[in-house]
Amino acid sequence: MADILVLVEHRRGEIRDITFEMLMKGKTLSEKTGKPLTALLLGNDVGEMAEGLKDLANRVVLIEDPKLENFNSEIYQRVLGNVIEQEKPFLLFIGHTAFGMDLAPTLATQMKAPLATDCTDVMVDDDQIRAIRQTYGGKLNVEVRLKPAPCSMVTVRPASVSVEDYSLAGEITRVTSPLTEEIASKRFLEYVEAAAGEVDITQANILVSVGRGIKDPENIPMVQELAKSLGATLSCSRPVVDKKWLPKDRQVGTSGKTVKPTVYIAIGISGAFQHIAGMKGSGTIIAINRDPKAPIFNVAHYGIVGDLLKIVPALKGKISEAFA
Amino acid sequence: MEIIVCIKRVPETADADIVIDRTGRDIEKGGLVFDINEWDNYAVEEAILLKEKYGGSVTVISMGPEEVNETLRRALAMGADQAIRLTDPAFEGSDGYTIARVLSQAIKPLSYDLILTGVQTEDDGYGQVGPTLAEILGIRHAAVVNQIEGIESGRTRVHRELEGGLEEILDLELPAVLTIQTGINEPRYVSIMGIRKVAKKEIKVLGLRELAMKPEEAGEPGSLTVVEMVSFPPVGEGAQILEGTMDEISDKVVTILKEKGGVA
Structure with missing residues (x-):
């Protein structure tokens, strides 16, 4: 009772990283507050998954039902509403992911629970929950206070918690699925895989990546030239794909590809967290941006502040000379 | 097909130098340029495409002061039929839940088949208002939709964008x-001529009273979360900024590329 609850996110038989990140955060808060940490696992035939989570929480609550085979926010909401009534958790963590964004707001509204979304940190002092979230594309941190309530909810930004090893030796509690009739108002039909593109940017040794700052599709060949002079592959951030200036298979980030090249050159990319999550593992990151406060400079090793339309041609000239 | 689109006017901050205001709970908005939230622009376009395909009408709704009319007129110029602006000093400080609550009060008396919102806003980035609105209205929802396949016999087939290029297809009532x-x-281009054409179109304005809400249900009192303070995110080690003339900077990059490898 009054536990810290973490909703396990999994897809096609795999537990997603956000789950371990939330458990890590939950464990820290559990130690501080003395409230037990519980992992909440909903699915079909996921007993093995529950075994794997035992060490990471004081308890794993397992609810299995064929209707929980694939994620469906309405079915999840029905089950979770029930669990919250029974368990009366103090705080429920859900990932700020495609899964959580479809589920958390409606669940919170149903349970009259205060909800802080897309949080990078959560603090609890004397049962007062506060969260840190970012606004204005990562340019500002906002500290939010959740008004006291029987149950509060927070969605956690992926990759905002670093995970360490720990062991809690928890136990598994099976709870019978409360689902009776079919829910037909929202139906999961199938997954659609991304079509394979002409290049695989995940295999590139050097990526020259272009973002919104390029302003005009006519400027893309200039960046392409720079990439060519380095023997690099051209990639991009989301806005360039949204505008159909480059195909989707070139996109780096959460909804595109995760890359780890030796060198990553970010040109006109401000550094939304979805992009950073997809490239922060790169060996050396060089960023070119007009705005010295762009979040990309927080992950870049080297930065150039200025007009990319001037810098890119100058750079291309020198590189062609040096690596001719 | 009656479609409602909820839109927001937001400050453009990508290239702007932002300053924390005197309250310490928001930024100075004086010098900033405002425009329609990027996600909402796609939502308005999608609504108009659906109207062109299935007939019906599009109503755009936004919250905020008189300047918001500009954003609503932009949507009218794109092809929306009606515009409603919700405004009241009591709305100040509303969180995602309360914004959805205010919107729901405006939407309840209307007839609608679909309500579109952006996934999130460029400023607050809650990503919460759309689904919350659905729950308050007691209707279905799908978040992060990147394709609407079609609408048939009271249901729609949509694609939701998941991570890593994966999508899922849903069928919704x-x-x-x-x-x-x-x-x-x-999204279609909006010309100045196009905006001029809708300059005289009436924008319905509704306040707390018209929405049958009490002051304690709106703004901070009606909200479940409260902004305490804002600050600039701590900068980690940060990037080493290369300085000098264009040539000097380029030489430095060449040196880095030689040292760090990757270049044959």
Whole structure:
């Protein structure tokens, strides 16, 4: 009772990283507050998954039902509403992911629970929950206070918690699925895989990546030239794909590809967290941006502040000379 | 097909130098340029595409002061039929839940098949208002929609964008709220002529009283979360900024590339 609850996110038989990140955060808060940490696992035939989570929480609550085979926010909401009534958790963590964004707001509204979304940190002092979230594309941190309530909810930004090893030796509690009739108002039909593109940017040794700052599709060949002079592959951030200036298979980030090249050159990319999550593992990151406060400079090793339309041609000239 | 689109006017901050205001709970908005939230622009376009395909009408709704009329007129110029602006000093400080609550009061008396919102806003980035609105109205929803396949016998087939290029296809009962992802379409260009043509179009204005809400249900009192303070994110080690002339900077990059490898 009054536990810290973490909703396990999994897809096609795999537990997603956000789950371990939330458990890590939950464990820290559990130690501080003395409230037990519980992992909440909903699915079909996921007993093995529950075994794997035992060490990471004081308890794993397992609810299995064929209707929980694939994620469906309405079915999840029905089950979770029930669990919250029974368990009366103090705080429920859900990932700020495609899964959580479809589920958390409606669940919170149903349970009259205060909800802080897309949080990078959560603090609890004397049962007062506060969260840190970012606004204005990562340019500002906002500290939010959740008004006291029987149950509060927070969605956690992926990759905002670093995970360490720990062991809690928890136990598994099976709870019978409360689902009776079919829910037909929202139906999961199938997954659609991304079509394979002409290049695989995940295999590139050097990526020259272009973002919104390029302003005009006519400027893309200039960046392409720079990439060519380095023997690099051209990639991009989301806005360039949204505008159909480059195909989707070139996109780096959460909804595109995760890359780890030796060198990553970010040109006109401000550094939304979805992009950073997809490239922060790169060996050396060089960023070119007009705005010295762009979040990309927080992950870049080297930065150039200025007009990319001037810098890119100058750079291309020198590189062609040096690596001719 | 009656479609409602909820839109927001937001400050453009990508290239702007932002300053924390005297309250310490927000930024100075004086010198900033405002425009329609990027996600909402795609949502308006999607609504108009649906209207062109299935007939019906599009109503745009926004919250905020008189300047918001500009954003609503932009949507009218794109092809929306009616515009409603919700405004009241009591709305100040509303969180995602309370914004959805105010919107729901305006939407309840209307007839609708679909409600579209952006996935999130560029400023607050809650990603919460659309689904919350659906729950308050007691209708279905799907978040992060990047394709609407079609609408048939009271249901719609939509694609939701998941991570890593994966999508899922859902079949939903109408009416429903869909939160629209960027890139779903190519929003049409709005000309100055187009905006002039709708300059005289009436924008319905509703306040707390018209929405049958009490002051304690709106703004901070009605909200479940409260902004305490804002600050600039701590900068980690940060990047080493290369300085000098264009040539000097380029030489430094060449040296880095030689040292760090990767270049044959």
